[in-house]
Amino acid sequence: SQELEQSPQSLIVQEGKNLTINCTSSKTLYGLYWYKQKYGEGLIFLMMLQKGGEEKSHEKITAKLDEKKQQSSLHITASQPSHAGIYLCGAVLNAGGTSYGKLTFGQGTILTVHP
Amino acid sequence: DTEVTQTPKHLVMGMTNKKSLKCEQHMGHRAMYWYKQKAKKPPELMFVYSYEKLSINESVPSRFSPECPNSSLLNLHLHALQPEDSALYLCASSRFAVRETQYFGPGTRLLVL
Numbered sequence: 001s002q003e004l005e006q007s008p009q010s011l012i013v014q015e016g017k018n019l020t021i022n023c024t025s026s027k028t029l030y031g032l033y034w035y036k037q038k039y040g041e042g043l044i045f046l047m048m049l050q051k052g053g054e055e056k057s058h059e060k061i062t063a064k065l066d067e068k069k070q071q072s073s074l075h076i077t078a079s080q081p082s083h084a085g086i087y088l089c090g091a092v093l094n095a096g097g098t099s100y101g102k103l104t105f106g107q108g109t110i111l112t113v114h115p
Numbered sequence: 116d117t118e119v120t121q122t123p124k125h126l127v128m129g130m131t132n133k134k135s136l137k138c139e140q141h142m143g144h145r146a147m148y149w150y151k152q153k154a155k156k157p158p159e160l161m162f163v164y165s166y167e168k169l170s171i172n173e174s175v176p177s178r179f180s181p182e183c184p185n186s187s188l189l190n191l192h193l194h195a196l197q198p199e200d201s202a203l204y205l206c207a208s209s210r211f212a213v214r215e216t217q218y219f220g221p222g223t224r225l226l227v228l
Contacts, residue, residue: 042205043219050214104160
């Protein structure tokens, strides 16, 4: 099984609708990162969460970290076609040692926004 | 500025060729990374450099040879690749290798014939 599970795998919404993407870890999280990727391009950093209960917002995107549940959610309000892409959560799943710097990613959520 | 640049953008090579991918950042970051991403899959870590020294090699075949000539540059030398090595190769950098945000370049799309 995956160390980071993202759901849903794909999402199709009408412009203006709200949506939520979830990321659940099977291990203790030592940092949770959200990235967006257009197909065939690099990853664009969205937000980083480190503390349980932490919540960050940027424009219409809000991310929350529930450390006890080892889960994070990404919420987009009033979606626009520009929000379309692949959303990836990434996490540091080990405290240090030989694994420091290693970012493990979820499988990604493909978001389509219809005008 | 959080820009990481990668060249070339696209690369086609035969299985007997030798080529190199280049990555550059001028943010003063001391950690740099190579990832491999196959279609419809998430990026997978290949190598981590910290202070110009290789700190993680994720059991990558020796036909991939990383090099960090200085704190701003990261190269990936390719030799005798296989068609299954065709993928998007992503470079990233962060201030340090521990729990710091990694900033990614646009990637090099590699096709091995």
